[in-house]
Amino acid sequence: MENRAKLALEDGTIVKGESFGYETTKIGEVVFSTGMVGYTESLTDPSFKGQILMSTYPLEGNYGVSEDHYQSDSIQADGFIVREVCKKPSRYTYQKTLNDFLKEYEIPGISGIDTRDLTLKIRTEGSMKGALSTEDISDEELLTLAREQKSIVDRDLVPEVSIKDTQVYGEDNKYKVAIIDCGVKESIINDFLKRDLGVVRVPYNTSYQEILDHDVDGLLVSCGPGNPARLTETIENVSHLTNRLPIFGICMGQLVIAKTFGAKTFKMKFGHRGGNQPVKDLKTGKVYITSQNHGFAVDADSLKGTDLELAQISLNDGTPEGFVHKELPIKTIQYHPEATPGPTDTNILFDEFKETIINY
Numbered sequence: 522m523e524n525r526a527k528l529a530l531e532d533g534t535i536v537k538g539e540s541f542g543y544e545t546t547k548i549g550e551v552v553f554s555t556g557m558v559g560y561t562e563s564l565t566d567p568s569f570k571g572q573i574l575m576s577t578y579p580l581e582g583n584y585g586v587s588e589d590h591y592q593s594d595s596i597q598a599d600g601f602i603v604r605e606v607c608k609k610p611s612r613y614t615y616q617k618t619l620n621d622f623l624k625e626y627e628i629p630g631i632s633g634i635d636t637r638d639l640t641l642k643i644r645t646e647g648s649m650k651g652a653l654s655t656e657d658i659s660d661e662e663l664l665t666l667a668r669e670q671k672s673i674v675d676r677d678l679v680p681e682v683s684i685k686d687t688q689v690y691g692e693d694n695k696y697k698v699a700i701i702d703c704g705v706k707e708s709i710i711n712d713f714l715k716r717d718l719g720v721v722r723v724p725y726n727t728s729y730q731e732i733l734d735h736d737v738d739g740l741l742v743s744c745g746p747g748n749p750a751r752l753t754e755t756i757e758n759v760s761h762l763t764n765r766l767p768i769f770g771i772c773m774g775q776l777v778i779a780k781t782f783g784a785k786t787f788k789m790k791f792g793h794r795g796g797n798q799p800v801k802d803l804k805t806g807k808v809y810i811t812s813q814n815h816g817f818a819v820d821a822d823s824l825k826g827t828d829l830e831l832a833q834i835s836l837n838d839g840t841p842e843g844f845v846h847k848e849l850p851i852k853t854i855q856y857h858p859e860a861t862p863g864p865t866d867t868n869i870l871f872d873e874f875k876e877t878i879i880n881y
Contacts, residue, residue: 524540524544525538525539525655526538526539526540526541526629526632526653526654526655527631527653527654527658527660527663528573528602528631528634528651528652528653528654529651529652529660529664529666529667530642530649530650530651530667531649531650531651531664531667531668532646532649533664534642535663535664536631536634536639537634538631538632538633538634539631539632539633540629540630540631540632540655541606541620541630541631541632541655542601542620542622542623542624542628542629542630543623543624543626543627543628543629543655544629544655544656545627545628545629545654545656546629546652546654546655546656546658546663546666547573547599547600547629547652547653547654548573548599548651548652548653548666548670549571549572549573549599549600549650549651549653549670549673550572550573550648550649550672550673550816551572551573551575551602551639551643551649551650551651552569552572552573552574552575552643552648552791552792552816553574553575553577553639553640553643553791553794554574554575554576554577554794554795554814555577555794555795555797556576556578556794556795556796556862557578557796558578558796559590559796559863560576560581560582560601560619561590561591562590562591562592562706562861562862563576563598563814563862564596564597564598564601564622564628565590565591565592565593565594565595565597566592566593566597566598566706566814567592567593567597567704567705567706567744567746568704568744568745568746568772568773568814568815569597569746569814570598570678570682570746570747571599571673571676571678571746571747572599572673572746573598573599573600573601573602573653574598574600574601574602575601575602575603575639575640575643576601576602576603576636577636577637577795579603579604579605579636580603580605580606580607581603581605581606581607581619582603582606582607582608582618582619582620583607583610583611583612584610584611584612585610585612585614585615585616585617585618585619586615586617586618586619586622587614587615587616588616590861592706592707592708592861593682593706593707595626596622596623596626596628597682597746599628599653600629600630600631600653601623601629601631602630602631602632602634602636602639603630603631603632604632604634604635604636604637605632605633606619606620606632629653629654629655630655631655643791644791647790647791648790648791648792648816650667650668650670651667652664652666652667652670673747673748673788674748674788675748676747676748676751677747677751678704678745678746678747679703679746679747679751679755679773680725680726681746682703682704682745682746683702683703683724683725683726683745684702684722684723684724685724686724687721687723687724687727687735688721688722689719689720689721689722690710690719690720690722691714691717691718691719691720692719694717694718694719695717696717696718696719696738696739696875696878696879697718697719697721697735697736697737697738697739698713698718698719698720698721698737698738698739698741698874698878699720699721699722699723699732699735699737699739699740699741699766700720700723700740700741701723701725701727701732701740701741701742701743701755701758701759702722702723702743703742703743703744703745703752703755703773703774703777704743704744704745704746705722705741705743705744705745706743706744708859708860708861709741709743709744709771710722711859712858712859712868712871713741713871716872716875718739718875718878721735721737723735725745725752725754725755726754726755726758727758728758729758729759729762730761732758732762733762733765737766738766738881739767739768739769739874739877740759740762740766740767740768740769741768741769741770741771741774741874742755742759742768742769742770742771742773742774742777742778743771743773743774744772744773744815744857745773746773748786748788748817749773749776749777749780749786749817750780750786755777756780759778759781760781763781763782763846763849763851764849766881767850767877767881768849768850768851768852769851769852769853769870769874770851770852770853770854771853771854771856771857771858772813772814772815772854772856772857773815774853775819775843775844775853775854775855776815776817776818776819776855778829778844778851778853779819779844779853782827782828783823783826783827784819784820784824784827784829785823786817786818786819786820787817787818787820788816789815789816789817789818789840791816792815792816792817793813793814793815793835793837793840793855793856794813794814794815795812795813795863796810796811796812796813796862796864797810797863797864798810798811798813798835798837798856799811799836800833800834800835800836800843800856800867801833801834801836802832802833802843803831803832803833803834804832808836809864809866809867810864810866811842811856811857811858811866811867812856812857812860812861812862812863812864813855813856813857813863814857815855818840818841818855819840819841819844819855821840821841824841824844828846828847828849829845829846829847829851830844830845830846831843831844832844832852833854835855840855841855842854842855842856843855850877850881852870852873852874852877854867854870858871859871
């Protein structure tokens with residue numbers, strides 16, 4: 522007989538299914554992602570820290586887990602919700618099963634539930650606090666854990682995923698990019714290295730002067746989890762660099778840079794997560810299919826009176842997806858051009874940033 526697992530939501534919902542992964546209890550914001558592939562990349566994405574991830578695709582684990590798909594050194598999500606988990610992968614390159622992967626990093630999973638119904642609930646009512654357990658725990662206790670945890674709005678998650686000490690990659694390359702690590706993915710670093718750009722990866726709270734002391738030629742403010750309003754040190758340091766370096770912002774990076782210029786951010790109802798998100802470029806009219814993972818966005822009205830111009834929007838809900846500065850070499854996007862997982866439509870943005878650095 523399969524071991525039982527259950528999920529409690531703050532609205533009183535209790536969902537029961539079969540357990541996989543590690544025997545434990547975890548709390549977090551319950552969110553869904555619409556990607557058809559890429560569970561390894563998603564689970565190891567630092568932007569999922571503090572969240573219990575649900576896949577809308579009905580089968581996960583069928584191609585196993587390979588370490589070359591990791592986006593960080595461990596699973597970052599605090600739980601995994603699936604309709605069905607495959608116990609016998611069929612891809613010849615896999616190194617471990619999804620079940621063993623979760624066990625290795627002590628993460629619980631629940632399967633055998635109606636993920637369609639749960640997705641519709643979140644789309645209707647919004648992302649909500651939850652608790653997932655593969656242990657023997659009462660419904661009442663699990664529900665209390667779900668309700669009494671801090672909102673993701675009030676949690677400091679970036680310090681949990683950012684590096685503690687500066688790391689340098691490709692130090693012999695002619696040009697170098699500083700990455701303020703708010704939860705950067707490995708693929709972003711690799712995209713710079715593939716373009717012969719050295720990388721100086723610094724903790725999220727590194728001073729602007731220390732960044733300049735590394736003699737870098739450009740700055741990336743990276744993606745990451747949680748509420749951008751809590752990154753006061755990062756926002757302050759970026760404000761001192763806006764007229765010193767070409768700057769590129771990805772996901773959380775867009776939010777931080779927008780706040781640097783006085784714009785406001787807000788928590789979205791259920792966010793954008795998945796590799797099939799349409800984005801329209803307002804200048805060219807071209808539409809890109811993008812990979813996204815964010816639960817906060819910039820208030821477009823708050824851009825009025827700033828030096829940032831709206832450049833791209835989501836075709837799903839009209840929220841801002843990209844900005845450019847009116848005069849300075851600053852560009853931001855809310856999606857993931859590194860496309861792991863997801864389409865590669867916008868990977869050229871790394872080439873454009875390199876050209877900006879060379880010509881600055």
